[in-house]
Amino acid sequence: MDNSQEIDKLFTNDFPEKPLSLCFLGDEVLRKKCDPVADFSDKFNKFMNNMHKAMKKFGGIGLAAPQIGVSLRAIVVEINKRVILLANPEIINCSDGIICEEEGCLSIPGQVFSVERTGFIEIKARTVTGGRIHFEADGLFARALQHEIDHLDGVLICDKEW
Numbered sequence: 001m002d003n004s005q006e007i008d009k010l011f012t013n014d015f016p017e018k019p020l021s022l023c024f025l026g027d028e029v030l031r032k033k034c035d036p037v038a039d040f041s042d043k044f045n046k047f048m049n050n051m052h053k054a055m056k057k058f059g060g061i062g063l064a065a066p067q068i069g070v071s072l073r074a075i076v077v078e079i080n081k082r083v084i085l086l087a088n089p090e091i092i093n094c095s096d097g098i099i100c101e102e103e104g105c106l107s108i109p110g111q112v113f114s115v116e117r118t119g120f121i122e123i124k125a126r127t128v129t130g131g132r133i134h135f136e137a138d139g140l141f142a143r144a145l146q147h148e149i150d151h152l153d154g155v156l157i158c159d160k161e162w
């Protein structure tokens with residue numbers, strides 16, 4: 001599978017002079033199941049760095065590719081200056097404990113929803129260069145990762161309100 005068409009969409013924008021634009025609730029791309037990333041070329045690497053810049057610009061702690069109109073399984077999360085860029089993330093294990101907290105989403109501005117998440121997750125994913133990684137997360141980091149991974153399956157927090 002080739003991602004280049006999806007990624008090319010982004011380079012019609014000359015970031016950061018012309019910032020990537022966000023997609024909002026109601027945009028079809030937010031409801032699609034995203035395609036796996038298969039091409040880990042420099043182009044993908046650059047795409048991920050641009051996605052991170054966009055996330056910072058829009059003031060989020062996480063961003064998923066469909067939120068900028070690209071239907072690929074790619075996310076970025078940044079918490080306490082710890083940045084993680086992931087392709088094809090999968091939750092392979094989680095705790096039984098459910099925690100309900102309010103969440104916001106850049107694609108649903110000005111609203112918060114109470115969302116139940118598990119407090120601990122184990123993830124496997126690919127790095128921007130295609131390397132395999134496997135790690136554990138808890139607290140806000142685990143919550144943000146679950147939020148972004150939901151985006152890759154077309155799931156938004158307004159669907160999950162407790």
Ligand SMILES: [Zn+2]
Binds near residue numbers: 105106
């Ligand atoms: Zn979101």
